[in-house]
Amino acid sequence: MEKLRNLSLKKTLVLYLAVGLVAGFILSALVVTSANYIQQQIWGKYVNQEDYLNALNRETEAYHVSVGRPPLETMSSMDGRISELCDFLETYGVLIISLIASLGAVLLFYRNKLQKPLTILGEASRKIAANQLDCPVLYENRDEMGRLCREFETMRGELEKNNRRMWRMIEDEKALRAAIAHDIRSPLTVLRGYQEMLLEFLPQGQLDQKQVEDILQESMGQLDRMEEFIETMRRLTRLEDRTLCPVSTSVERLEEKIQKSADPLAREAGKACQVSGQCGPERFLADEEVVLEVAENLLSNALRYAAGLVTVRILLAEEELVLLMTDDGCGFSEDTETVTRAFHRGNVRDSLQHFGLGMYICRIYCEKHGGALLTENTKEGGAAVRASFRVSATEARKI
Numbered sequence: 064m065e066k067l068r069n070l071s072l073k074k075t076l077v078l079y080l081a082v083g084l085v086a087g088f089i090l091s092a093l094v095v096t097s098a099n100y101i102q103q104q105i106w107g108k109y110v111n112q113e114d115y116l117n118a119l120n121r122e123t124e125a126y127h128v129s130v131g132r133p134p135l136e137t138m139s140s141m142d143g144r145i146s147e148l149c150d151f152l153e154t155y156g157v158l159i160i161s162l163i164a165s166l167g168a169v170l171l172f173y174r175n176k177l178q179k180p181l182t183i184l185g186e187a188s189r190k191i192a193a194n195q196l197d198c199p200v201l202y203e204n205r206d207e208m209g210r211l212c213r214e215f216e217t218m219r220g221e222l223e224k225n226n227r228r229m230w231r232m233i234e235d236e237k238a239l240r241a242a243i244a245h246d247i248r249s250p251l252t253v254l255r256g257y258q259e260m261l262l263e264f265l266p267q268g269q270l271d272q273k274q275v276e277d278i279l280q281e282s283m284g285q286l287d288r289m290e291e292f293i294e295t296m297r298r299l300t301r302l303e304d305r306t307l308c309p310v311s312t313s314v315e316r317l318e319e320k321i322q323k324s325a326d327p328l329a330r331e332a333g334k335a336c337q338v339s340g341q342c343g344p345e346r347f348l349a350d351e352e353v354v355l356e357v358a359e360n361l362l363s364n365a366l367r368y369a370a371g372l373v374t375v376r377i378l379l380a381e382e383e384l385v386l387l388m389t390d391d392g393c394g395f396s397e398d399t400e401t402v403t404r405a406f407h408r409g410n411v412r413d414s415l416q417h418f419g420l421g422m423y424i425c426r427i428y429c430e431k432h433g434g435a436l437l438t439e440n441t442k443e444g445g446a447a448v449r450a451s452f453r454v455s456a457t458e459a460r461k462i
Contacts (some may be wrong), residue, residue: 069205075176079168087164091157098149105142109133180208184215196223250285257282307432309348311457314340314377321358321375332366340377347454349384353428357450360421361388368392386450394440425450
């Protein structure tokens with residue numbers, strides 16, 4: 064039964080038609096034989112029985128006796144109609160029954176092989192049209208309709224992934240607009256307050272030079288903040304469109320460059336940073352600038368939350384470059400999806416100086432480079448970030 068259920072549509076249709084035609088021929092033979100017998104019985108009522116019995120007694124292998132058709136007007140109306148019906152069945156019975164058997168075979172083929180998968184596909188199409196993409200298309204048969212349903216399920220899964228990706232982009236765009244409205248309004252409000260103070264008190268001579276200088280210095284700080292925010296927005300709008308430029312590099316070279324970036328950042332934060340990598344001459348192709356940008360963003364974030372120490376390890380495994388960054392701070396309180404969302408701030412005090420884009424930018428660059436960004440907490444309670452990049456091997460050469 065399992066083998067029959069998984070037969071191809073062509074073989075199943077041929078099998079159903081063959082069985083239907085054989086059954087039809089057997090049934091038609093029975094019908095024709097029965098019609099002939101009934102007709103003989105009816106005709107026998109209108110012949111001379113004595114002559115018929117004498118003829119039967121003289122019947123031999125060379126001499127066969129059969130009842131002839133009596134004239135229609137000599138038969139009763141009922142016998143005449145039955146006799147004509149038997150004539151019709153003898154003439155067209157085989158054709159009619161064969162057609163009925165073939166039609167029955169086709170209907171059974173449709174019910175057993177096509178009706179269920181077509182219903183499943185139709186229902187799935189209606190749900191997809193209604194944007195209900197969480198409905199799996201399940202059909203277990205391994206025939207052509209089963210393959211079609213599996214292909215449809217693959218398409219549905221890809222549509223669901225694309226839909227989630229689109230909604231994430233829409234949410235990021237909403238967050239971008241909200242951040243622009245909020246983060247520009249705050250420094251503008253402060254600047255307006257300083258300007259009103261100058262207009263109100265400066266003409267009256269109530270502000271000395273030191274107070275004026277302080278106000279102007281604070282105003283410049285707010286302008287610097289707005290300039291930094293606008294530059295951040297400019298960079299964000301081109302993250303998705305950035306073209307990768309792979310160059311030949313090595314773990315040793317990346318270790319040296321990351322260490323040079325880490326030293327001033329660590330001094331400014333008043334903390335320590337240790338960078339280590341695999342020792343070896345292996346060279347590979349990667350976008351060095353993207354890797355360094357990710358490393359610098361992760362370093363800035365780690366130094367901000369670390370208690371005193373940040374460690375960076377650079378690993379090369381087959382065709383994957385990995386940056387492992389840990390700190391001795393308080394760790395993450397949320398999952399990777401939340402932490403790497405645009406404009407996410409783990410601490411409300413960060414909103415004064417940081418826009419919550421560092422981890423988001425790192426995630427976008429890692430994914431664009433064929434890798435991923437993952438976050439977790441260490442056993443000691445600090446934060447740990449794993450940034451991976453897909454790289455390809457290249458011959459050793461100096462750059």
